[in-house]
Amino acid sequence: MTMKIKEAADLAGVSVRTLHHYDEIGLLCPSRTTESGYRLYTNEDLEMLQQILFFKELGFPLKKIKEILNDPLFDHIEALQLHRKALLEKRRRLDQMIVTVEKTIQHKEGEVHMSNKEKFEGFDFSQNPYEQEARERWGDQAVDQSTRKLAKMSKQEQNEWSADMNAIYVSLAALRHHSPASEEAQSAIKEWFIFLNKMGNYSLDAFKGLGQMYVDDERFTKNIDQFGEGLATFMRDAMAVYADNNK
Incomplete structure (x- = not known):
């Protein structure tokens, strides 16, 4: 199964321009093209795009992502496991921040007392x-x-x-x-x-x-x-x- 660039962009939630840029810098080049020059993305290309977006979410620059993905020793499953751990940690920190915000609101409204230490939890x-x-x-x-x-x-x-x-x-x-x-x-x-x-x-x-x-x-x-x-x-x-x- 293949997808045209607009379909792949819509599926991933990125712009067509972004995919063009990834192609230009050699980060993600579609595996196939039609006779008229249209880019076609395979399932493997979409898996690679998913990895790129995971790394971007974690703050990696595109140059570094390209180095990682081009490494012959790169392990997709290991990377996904690391992504999961990082995202869970991010969620934990956000949950704590939400608790701190809610408690600060209650403190401002006079419902609870909040120590200075509690104001910076999270x-x-x-x-x-x-x-x-x-x-x-x-x-x-x-x-x-x-x-x-x-x-x-x-x-x-x-x-x-x-x-x-x-x-x-x-x-x-x-x-x-x-x-x-x-x-x-x-x-x-x-x-x-x-x-x-x-x-x-x-x-x-x-x-x-x-x-x-x-x-x-x-x-x-x-x-x-x-x-x-x-x-x-x-x-x-x-x-x-x-x-x-x-x-």
Whole structure:
């Protein structure tokens, strides 16, 4: 059984343009074409498309997905099992976030008391959902170093690492109405720079670029500003000052 490109796109929930792009970069080339040049996708092609979309959901860039799928040792079943584990973990974290949101609503309405610790239950930055953007902007080295170090940590160490990260966010949020160039702000943002470099190898330029992405990408902004409105912008400005002053 084969499908034309429009049928395959509709089935997978992607655009025809996306499938054209995958073909152009050699990520997913349809196995067959008609005499008139129309692309035809086989069941095997659709299985490959499913794998691509799973990897995209987990934040892998297309270049990396292509490398993985072209590896002669790639095991489809093993990959699906890993996808399942990752998605279940993602669902667990989302479920916890929903509980935190519901409890926060009740707290705001005066129905329950919520401790400061409970307000941040479910927040977990140990797995960066924007790994794709980081890899595309600055290459794999810093991100891969962070991933390897995190993978070697025990669950307790990962929790401590996440708690340290959240503590820095809270500290910076308390300073967000100060000048980003102030001594207090620069001291706090230095802690952030040191913290990031414990896990990876971020240059001053990469550090400055990361701060800009906190504002350019609304998903970053939304997550960071949960610690205090305007924090993402404050961090961007403080990171830029720190990078420029320490070159």
